[in-house]
Amino acid sequence: MKFASEKSSSADGRLLLVAKDMSRAIAVPDIADTLQQALNNWAEAEPLLQARYAALNDGQLSDAQPLSSFNLDAPMPRSWQWLDGSCFLNHGHLMQKAFHLDPIEDADKYPLVYQGAGDNFSAPTDPLVMPNAEVGADFEGEFGVIIDKLPMGATAQQAYDAIRLVVLLNDISYRALAPREMKTGFGFVQAKGATAFAPVAVTPDELGDAWHNGRVQLPVHIERSGEWFGNPNGAEMHFGFQDVIAHVTQTRALNAGTVVGSGTVSNADPTVGQACIAEIRAKELIKHGAPQTPFLSDGETVVMQALDNAGNSVFGAISQTVTLEVQ
Amino acid sequence: MKFASEKSSSADGRLLLVAKDMSRAIAVPDIADTLQQALNNWAEAEPLLQARYAALNDGQLSDAQPLSSFNLDAPMPRSWQWLDGSCFLNHGHLMQKAFHLDPIEDADKYPLVYQGAGDNFSAPTDPLVMPNAEVGADFEGEFGVIIDKLPMGATAQQAYDAIRLVVLLNDISYRALAPREMKTGFGFVQAKGATAFAPVAVTPDELGDAWHNGRVQLPVHIERSGEWFGNPNGAEMHFGFQDVIAHVTQTRALNAGTVVGSGTVSNADPTVGQACIAEIRAKELIKHGAPQTPFLSDGETVVMQALDNAGNSVFGAISQTVTLEVQ
Numbered sequence: 114m115k116f117a118s119e120k121s122s123s124a125d126g127r128l129l130l131v132a133k134d135m136s137r138a139i140a141v142p143d144i145a146d147t148l149q150q151a152l153n154n155w156a157e158a159e160p161l162l163q164a165r166y167a168a169l170n171d172g173q174l175s176d177a178q179p180l181s182s183f184n185l186d187a188p189m190p191r192s193w194q195w196l197d198g199s200c201f202l203n204h205g206h207l208m209q210k211a212f213h214l215d216p217i218e219d220a221d222k223y224p225l226v227y228q229g230a231g232d233n234f235s236a237p238t239d240p241l242v243m244p245n246a247e248v249g250a251d252f253e254g255e256f257g258v259i260i261d262k263l264p265m266g267a268t269a270q271q272a273y274d275a276i277r278l279v280v281l282l283n284d285i286s287y288r289a290l291a292p293r294e295m296k297t298g299f300g301f302v303q304a305k306g307a308t309a310f311a312p313v314a315v316t317p318d319e320l321g322d323a324w325h326n327g328r329v330q331l332p333v334h335i336e337r338s339g340e341w342f343g344n345p346n347g348a349e350m351h352f353g354f355q356d357v358i359a360h361v362t363q364t365r366a367l368n369a370g371t372v373v374g375s376g377t378v379s380n381a382d383p384t385v386g387q388a389c390i391a392e393i394r395a396k397e398l399i400k401h402g403a404p405q406t407p408f409l410s411d412g413e414t415v416v417m418q419a420l421d422n423a424g425n426s427v428f429g430a431i432s433q434t435v436t437l438e439v440q
Numbered sequence: 441m442k443f444a445s446e447k448s449s450s451a452d453g454r455l456l457l458v459a460k461d462m463s464r465a466i467a468v469p470d471i472a473d474t475l476q477q478a479l480n481n482w483a484e485a486e487p488l489l490q491a492r493y494a495a496l497n498d499g500q501l502s503d504a505q506p507l508s509s510f511n512l513d514a515p516m517p518r519s520w521q522w523l524d525g526s527c528f529l530n531h532g533h534l535m536q537k538a539f540h541l542d543p544i545e546d547a548d549k550y551p552l553v554y555q556g557a558g559d560n561f562s563a564p565t566d567p568l569v570m571p572n573a574e575v576g577a578d579f580e581g582e583f584g585v586i587i588d589k590l591p592m593g594a595t596a597q598q599a600y601d602a603i604r605l606v607v608l609l610n611d612i613s614y615r616a617l618a619p620r621e622m623k624t625g626f627g628f629v630q631a632k633g634a635t636a637f638a639p640v641a642v643t644p645d646e647l648g649d650a651w652h653n654g655r656v657q658l659p660v661h662i663e664r665s666g667e668w669f670g671n672p673n674g675a676e677m678h679f680g681f682q683d684v685i686a687h688v689t690q691t692r693a694l695n696a697g698t699v700v701g702s703g704t705v706s707n708a709d710p711t712v713g714q715a716c717i718a719e720i721r722a723k724e725l726i727k728h729g730a731p732q733t734p735f736l737s738d739g740e741t742v743v744m745q746a747l748d749n750a751g752n753s754v755f756g757a758i759s760q761t762v763t764l765e766v767q
Contacts, residue, residue, distance in 0.1 A: 191520060193520065193559035218623065226626060231520070232520035248691065270575055294624030294625075295626075296625065297547075301627065302554065302661075303690055306692065307692070363571060365633065371559070409478075
């Protein structure tokens with residue numbers, strides 16, 4: 114199944130069921146008003162949604178409207194818990210090499226995860242807000258999952274079985290602010306902006322073979338201000354999402370609607386480019402002794418989408434324009 | 441005004457207005473069902489709540505019930521954003537001295553803050569859950585505030601004016617898990633449990649002189665398994681809550697209902713004891729070369745409350761029994 118959320122007077126938006134070919138969508142208020150509601154009640158909602166999805170795909174729902182006619186929010190406009198991993202080891206290796214950092218101990222054994230703020234996710238076309246020109250604003254193309262509730266101590270298998278939806282997201286980072294916060298050991302607070310999401314969340318079965326062992330084996334195509342920036346593939350994720358989730362549940366239960374991110378998609382093959390500016394700057398620093406590519410500036414655009422083998426946009430596009438916050 | 445929340449079928453509980461003398465309480469569904477609702481709509485709700493509070497204190501509300509008759513949740517049972525500071529510099533100094541850590545650079549200039557998980561706060565008498573006996577479970581007695589919404593770039597004065605409620609909380613920490621997470625720079629995830637709250641949240645004016653420059657000048661009395669453990673005073677908080685909030689808003693807007701913590705209350709005077717086990721262990725390590733006081737074990741109790749000059753419990757008591765999670 115495919116889902117989106119329409120912007121509405123509720124901060125949680127209005128749930129839409131989206132046709133498999135992404136052409137049309139329809140609200141399902143008799144089943145759930147919001148994606149959070151559907152997830153809270155998945156065992157009962159899922160068969161009803163499946164039946165409605167079949168009818169939508171068969172063209173039986175005359176009230177369905179073109180997907181493009183809706184003002185779309187993030188599929189999950191806010192979440193009670195947003196946990197973002199850093200599961201592509203190539204990203205860490207590049208950063209360490211460029212900045213002569215000590216390797217993070219056991220980064221291949223324990224997933225790196227930070228607790229993000231999920232209270233206000235950005236819609237796919239919301240501005241990418243830069244608080245000022247000095248923060249070193251950057252994007253990070255990532256895959257993510259939205260899960261059902263899990264008890265403390267859940268196993269990786271339980272975690273895998275609780276993955277309800279797969280999403281594509283842009284984790285906004287303010288690079289100039291990160292080193293000080295990382296050095297304190299307290300993690301990112303000032304250094305992270307509002308995470309943006311592609312409009313459509315899909316159940317894992319929609320991905321077919323591209324969903325493998327809790328990883329999304331698809332390239333994330335990134336354009337910066339109209340130019341190709343990279344198309345790294347999610348297959349190189351060192352930990353599966355189930356491993357990240359099970360790591361976190363060692364000391365906490367998780368609620369339905371918790372969002373878990375992969376960290377910036379990053380591949381060892383340099384010809385596929387990268388999914389964040391920090392990485393190309395690291396490569397430049399290693400090669401030339403200095404970074405050359407600037408961080409984002411006011412008015413630039415960032416477009417991200419994941420394409421399947423047939424060239425279809427699996428989650429729809431994130432398409433943001435960088436905007437300087439006027440204070 | 442004073443507020444509490446009754447446990448209900450909603451994860452947000454049911455808002456109660458509590459009499460000044462803490463004797464009685466009453467639901468106010470005609471004004472707001474939950475504390476989050478009241479905060480979302482504070483400008484309109486506040487005068488209505490003030491009028492109801494006056495009537496409650498005057499004994500005019502015959503439907504009011506003894507506060508003790510309600511099954512109380514945390515005053516804010518969950519929050520879209522929970523940001524916890526570490527604003528008592530004495531705590532950091534002790535840790536650094538005991539563990540031969542490098543001082544955190546500029547800790548007196550920039551407030552230390554981590555992004556916590558607010559999706560599932562504990563009620564005042566909920567079990568203090570220990571995932572296993574090896575995590576080094578600890579309590580931290582802290583003050584906190586619950587705020588109204590703030591734009592990105594809010595000043596300390598705007599932040600001060602947005603402080604709606606003051607709370608007392610127990611930030612659960614798993615000390616054995618913290619060093620690895622701090623070393624990664626990604627901050628605490630496995631190392632933090634569900635934060636517990638004293639039952640009553642109070643508007644700053646209720647504190648009288650004890651609310652000074654965004655600090656709570658009251659001692660937090662802590663008992664561990666029936667024995668005095670400490671009564672450090674909130675007055676030594678290096679940053680006011682407005683400074684912590686303004687620090688965070690440099691790169692993000694905050695929603696109504698965001699909860700901000702002070703970090704464990706800690707005083708330079710050793711005779712007042714401490715508000716967490718890690719600190720007494722640090723003192724023992726410095727004095728004797730080894731810590732002597734163990735972390736929490738199954739069945740122990742932790743009681744916290746802040747007393748005013750007249751000996752009244754300002755927020756009511758947190759009273760938790762340590763429980764080993766059965767997995």
